[in-house]
Amino acid sequence: MARRKVSNTLALAVLGLLQEKAMHPYEMASTLRERGKDSSFKVNTGSLYDTVQSLRRHGWITEVETVRDSRRPERTVYATTDVGQQEFVSWVDELIRTPATEYPRFMAAVAYLGALGPERAVEALSERVRHLDRQIEESRQLQDETVGAGLLPRLFMIEGEYALCVLQAERAWTQRTRDEIRDGTLIWPEIEQVDRGREDKS
Structure with missing residues (x-):
């Protein structure tokens, strides 16, 4: 599979917005934020303008007027x-069809959950559940204020549905794992601590 000349996902967002109408970068940024898409794409003024210029250089977008x-x-x-x-x-077709291997930070940390010990692991997972609850509520509210209120077609915000499902699945796993640690059904083995600063001279 050939590497694309422009491959960052913010470029995908820009091209997606331009499906609706021609826009200037300031309007692009405002629209992405209004629709909550800054949770899917890293949006800041510098990166957006750099992306727009890269798309222009490669002939994927063109200037149509100056306002x-x-x-x-x-x-x-x-x-x-x-x-x-x-x-x-x-x-878009490629990204929908072919799952890509990603390396979320949470998954990396979960691999070493045992290092926290049961009590601290329960506290950490409980706090994550609270954060997820807030994100789920914000996601639902955004969907209600846009699609539910008829301001945007559902298809324009459908990634929000996917993001909400992911959040809900993560919350369910996090809460279940916390509860299993708390009630003892997730066995916490005793790990012998090794003093790496000493050498066995025997």
Whole structure:
């Protein structure tokens, strides 16, 4: 599989927004934040402008006009090119079809949950459940305020449904594991501590 000339997911978000209409980068950033997509894509002014310029250099988007407003600096409006449209559709198709190996930090930490000891592990997992509860509530509220209120078609926010399912699944696993530690059904073996600073001279 050939490596794409532009491969960061923020570029995917930009191309996705330009499916709706031509936009300038400031409007792109505002729209991503309003729709809660900054939880899926890392959005900041510098990275967004760098991404837009990279897409322009590779011919995936093009300038269509410059908007002038006496109260604001000039803003360049962009639209996708035919090449950019083809790349976008191909990229989405590839990402949907083919699972990619990812390395979440939480999974890496869970591999060493035993290092915390039962009591501290219960405390840490309980705190994670509280954070997940807040994220789940925020996700539901955003869906209600956009799709539920009829402001956006469901298809435009469908990744929010997926993200909510992932959060709920993670919460269920985290709470279940915490409860198993708490009631003793998840066995916590006694691990002999080794003093690595000494050598056995016997």
